[in-house]
Amino acid sequence: MTHFDDDDAPASAGHPAEDGSHHKKHEKVDRPRIEAAVREILLAIGEDPDRSGLVDTPRRVAKAYAEVFSGLHHDPADVLSTKFDLDHEELVLVKDIPFYSTCEHHLVPFHGVAHVGYIPSHDGKVTGLSKLARLVDIYARRPQVQERLTTQIVEAMVSHLKPRGAIVVVECEHMCMSMRGVRKPGAKTVTSAVRGQLHDPATRAEAMSLILGR
Ligand SMILES: Nc1nc2c(ncn2[C@@H]2O[C@H](COP(=O)(O)OP(=O)(O)OP(=O)(O)O)[C@@H](O)[C@H]2O)c(=O)[nH]1
Numbered sequence: 664m665t666h667f668d669d670d671d672a673p674a675s676a677g678h679p680a681e682d683g684s685h686h687k688k689h690e691k692v693d694r695p696r697i698e699a700a701v702r703e704i705l706l707a708i709g710e711d712p713d714r715s716g717l718v719d720t721p722r723r724v725a726k727a728y729a730e731v732f733s734g735l736h737h738d739p740a741d742v743l744s745t746k747f748d749l750d751h752e753e754l755v756l757v758k759d760i761p762f763y764s765t766c767e768h769h770l771v772p773f774h775g776v777a778h779v780g781y782i783p784s785h786d787g788k789v790t791g792l793s794k795l796a797r798l799v800d801i802y803a804r805r806p807q808v809q810e811r812l813t814t815q816i817v818e819a820m821v822s823h824l825k826p827r828g829a830i831v832v833v834e835c836e837h838m839c840m841s842m843r844g845v846r847k848p849g850a851k852t853v854t855s856a857v858r859g860q861l862h863d864p865a866t867r868a869e870a871m872s873l874i875l876g877r
């Protein structure tokens with residue numbers, strides 16, 4: 664699993680949430696405030712927030728929001744600090760990383776897969792493969808738009824891995840385009856971001872053929 668929530672911080676050095684006692688002390692999400700707001704929304708749509716099926720809903724939504732927005736309180740530097748000296752200087756690509764994010768315009772989900780690749784720096788040091796998936800979750804678990812998600816992932820790799828090149832391709836279905844509004848279920852949005860040597864046409868073509876080869 665690549666996911667973590669407010670009770671499951673990324674396994675990385677020095678994060679204060681690792682000792683298991685962090686839960687209340689370090690929680691940055693104001694759950695009572697979310698609960699009050701959800702109760703207001705239920706009233707506003709004409710529901711009875713005190714009926715038995717809804718009475719625990721504000722608490723559940725607050726707990727769910729703490730999880731789906733937990734990326735706001737995690738630092739990609741922590742995740743990408745895990746490095747191995749494998750003397751590998753060629754492309755490393757983790758493809759088809761599934762993730763869920765939340766559209767910041769409508770606060771409904773968008774979800775899909777991310778493909779994340781880089782050409783390591785000249786020192787041949789690489790990061791852990793799972794860390795690339797954790798990086799995706801750190802940025803997905805925030806109010807987002809797909810373009811910024813894509814850019815943030817590639818920029819974090821550039822900053823913390825100092826790669827010779829990096830590429831991120833993200834393919835998503837946006838629930839705000841499926842279940843409401845324009846109502847086009849199945850429509851996919853594809854975004855990409857490329858840095859450094861991955862701009863080279865041959866290198867980029869190699870990465871893209873690996874990404875697209877299903
Ligand atoms: N660029 C971009 N747009 C997004 C993303 N997620 C949702 N949107 C779009 O945000 C736009 C918001 O448009 P508005 O006209 O302000 O809101 P709206 O009336 O709800 O629009 P409709 O969704 O067309 O009904 C819509 O076109 C959405 O499709 C995203 O990740 N990136």
Ligand SMILES: [Zn+2]
Nearest residue numbers: 766768769839
């Ligand atoms: Zn939306």
